Amino acid sequence: MAGVKIVEGTFQVGDVNLFTKSWLPEGPTKAKLIMIHGFSDHIGRYYDLFPSLARRGVAVYGFDQRGWGRSVRAPSExxxxxPTATVLKDIVAFARTKVLPVEPAGVPVFVYGHSMGGGEVLTLASTREHADLTSRIRGWVLEAPFLGFAPSVRPYWLTVASGRLAARVVPNLQLVKPVPPEHLSRDVAVQKSIAxxxxxxxxxxxxxxxxxxDRAEFLTSGKLTLNPGVRSVFLAHGTADMVTSFESVKGWWDRQKLEDGRFKAYEGFYHQLHAEPGKEGFYQDVGDWILERCDDVDLKGSAPPEPKL
Structure with missing residues (x-):
């Protein structure tokens, strides 16, 4: 089996410099995957998911979002x-400058979002302003996307309403919202690593x-709907998730009319499917789903270059 090349770097977008990391196949590249991480998370915490994909020919490109991971240079950041507009512009800029132009240019491009990142990815896929980009994405992988809080951690509606009002006055006021490690994974070693x-x-x-x-409510209420060019989606969620609402995600899924959609419930799994006991099966599912949509790709490099946006 082919090896993996890991590349770290930075990505200047607007007024910030974001940390980037890629897992590249040493053999032929069959697909490209753009990874968007979750809340209080970073691109370096996905264990063997990305190397396992790269060993199968899927090049993975990720970055630590503004305010997270190694993109933070000071506590104030x-x-x-x-706002959501900035979040989406960062993802779009990364895709257009750091992924789509990279050789080989003709292979299919996929987008992966976990938790908060899953809600961001779905919002991107539902924003008409970015339809030119989303129409070029071959498929979307969603791991426990945030479309609402799990019942045990759901805040009181007045708390949410008060927070929204305050956000207009002091948007950058920081709040520490710990997510218990034992709510993220059943693996004790993972829990200790998170802590x-x-x-x-x-x-x-x-x-x-x-x-x-807001993104979660717009999506679940139908205010945001998938762009017409979004056809292929793989949504994976643990039935025992104590962070995001399995019921909200399943309800959203049941309302979709996708040409090529797959929903898989992982029985007993917690929030981080990629860090759970039995995670290798999840890795296999993600890789299989992506590669099944790359069967018609010419891996000899004869595909025409992508048009400039």
């Missing part, structure tokens, strides 16, 4: 992701938290 990871700072801003909740 923690959680400062900006010891200084990059998982659990700090959000009023603006960022309000944006995350």
């Amino acid at each position: 923690r959680g400062r992701s900006g 010891a990871d200084a990059l998982m700072h659990n700090t959000g801003t009023l603006e960022g938290l309000a944006g995350m909740i």
Whole structure:
């Protein structure tokens, strides 16, 4: 089996410099995958998921979003992701400048979003302003996307309403919102690793938290609907998730009319499918789903270059 080349770097977008990391196949590249991580998370916490994909020919490109991971240079930057428009522009800029132009240019491109990142990815896929880009994405992989809080952690409606009002006045006010490690994975070693990871700072801003909740409500209420060019979606969710609402996600899924959609419930799994006991099966499912949609790709490099946007 082919090896993996890991490349780290930075990505200048607007007024910030974001940390990037890629897992590249040493053999032929069959697909490209853009990875968007979750709340209090970073691109370095996905264990063997990305190397396993790269060994199968899927090049993975990711970055630590504004306010998260190694893109934070000072405590005052923690959680400062900006409004939804900024979040989406960062993803679009990364796709257009750091993924689509990279050789081989003709292979299919996929987008992967986990938790908060899943809600962001779905919002991108439902935003008409970015339909020119989303129509070029071959498929979308969603791991436990945030479309609402799990019942045990759902905030009181007045708390949410008050937070939204306050976000208009002091958008960058930081709030520490710890997510218990034992709610993320059943693996004790993973729990200890999360607790010891200084990059998982659990700090959000009023603006960022309000944006995350708004995106979920717009999607589940139908105010946002998938762009016409979005056809292929693989949605994976653990039935025992204690962070995001399995019921909200399943309800959203049941209302979709996709040409090529797959929903898989992982029985007994917690929030981080990629870090759960039995995660290798999840890795296999993701890789299989992507590669099944690459059968018609010419891996000899004869595909025409992508048009400029």
